[in-house]
Amino acid sequence: MLAVINSRQISEWMAYYSMEPWGEKPKWLRHGIRTALLANIHRGKNAQAFRPADFMPPEPGSKTEVEPQSVDEQTTILQQIAGIAKRVVGRGGP
Numbered sequence: 001m002l003a004v005i006n007s008r009q010i011s012e013w014m015a016y017y018s019m020e021p022w023g024e025k026p027k028w029l030r031h032g033i034r035t036a037l038l039a040n041i042h043r044g045k046n047a048q049a050f051r052p053a054d055f056m057p058p059e060p061g062s063k064t065e066v067e068p069q070s071v072d073e074q075t076t077i078l079q080q081i082a083g084i085a086k087r088v089v090g091r092g093g094p
Contacts, residue, residue: 032056 002010032052039050058064069077 028056 005013029052032055035055036050036052039055043050
C-alpha cells in the first residue's frame with residue numbers, strides 16, 4: 001500500500017474510518033438495530049427485549065456456532081409463522 005499512498009494518507013484514512021466505519025460489520029450493526037427495534041415493538045409485555053446482536057451473524061472465528069436446522073424444524077417454524085399470519089389477517093391487521 002505504501003507504493004500507492006504515503007503514511008500520512010494512511011493515518012488520515014484510519015482516522016476517517018474511526019469516525020465513519022465502512023464494510024460488513026457496520027452494515028450488520030445497522031441491520032441489527034433496525035430489526036431489534038421492530039421486534040421489540042411487537043414483542044409481548046413480559047418477553048425479554050431483543051438486542052441488535054440477536055440479528056447479526058456471529059463474528060468469524062467466534063465460538064458461537066449456529067446449529068443447523070433440520071427440514072422438519074424449518075417446516076414447523078414456517079407453519080407457526082403461517083398460523084400467526086392467518087390470525088393477524090383474520091382480525092384485520094396487527
